[in-house]
Amino acid sequence: MTTFVFESPLGFVRVSGDDNGVSVISCTDIPTQGTASKIDSIDLVAEPVQEAVRQLQDYFAGSRQSFDFPLNPSGTAFQQTVWKALLDVPFGTTLSYLALTRRIGDEKAIRAVAAANGRNPLWIVVPCHRIIGSDGSLTGYAGGLWRKQWLLEHEGAFARSSQLSLF
Structure with missing residues (x-):
C-alpha cells in the first residue's frame, strides 16, 4: 500500500x-x-x-462533483452497505441519519448506521459529511464539524435548502 x-x-x-x-x-x-x-x-x-x-x-x-476511481475500503458487510448507500447522496444535498437508515431498510438500526457512517474510511468520496441530524444540525463528524460545514458550503448544500431531505 x-x-x-x-x-x-x-x-x-x-x-x-x-x-x-x-x-x-x-x-x-x-x-x-x-x-x-x-x-x-x-x-x-x-x-x-x-x-x-x-x-x-x-x-x-470547484471543478469536480463526483469521483470515479476504484475504491477498496475495509469494513464489515453492514458498514459496506452503509457506505454504498452514502454514495447515492448527490453532491449539494443532505440527508438525515433517519432517512439514510430508511434507505438501507431498517429504521431500528439508526445507531448502527450512524456508527458505520462515523467509521467511513474514504473522507469526501464516500460523502458521510452530507448526513445531518433530523433537525438540520451538523451532528458529529470525525474530521470536526468545521470541516463538515466547509464541505457542505463548498458543495452548496446550505444554499439548496429545498433539497434538504430530513425524512
Missing part, C-alpha cells in the same frame, strides 16, 4: 491504496501524522491513488 499526502483548504489530505483501489482518505492538521509510508512523488504511488489525488484536487478547486 502506498500513501500520498497533499495540502487542501481543510488541512493535509492523506490518500492510501494499492492497485486494487483506494482504501483510506483522511484529513489532518499535521502533515506527518500517519504517513510513515508517505511517498513524496505522485508518480511513485499506485495509479488509483494518483487518480484520487487528481480528482480530490479538482473537487477542492
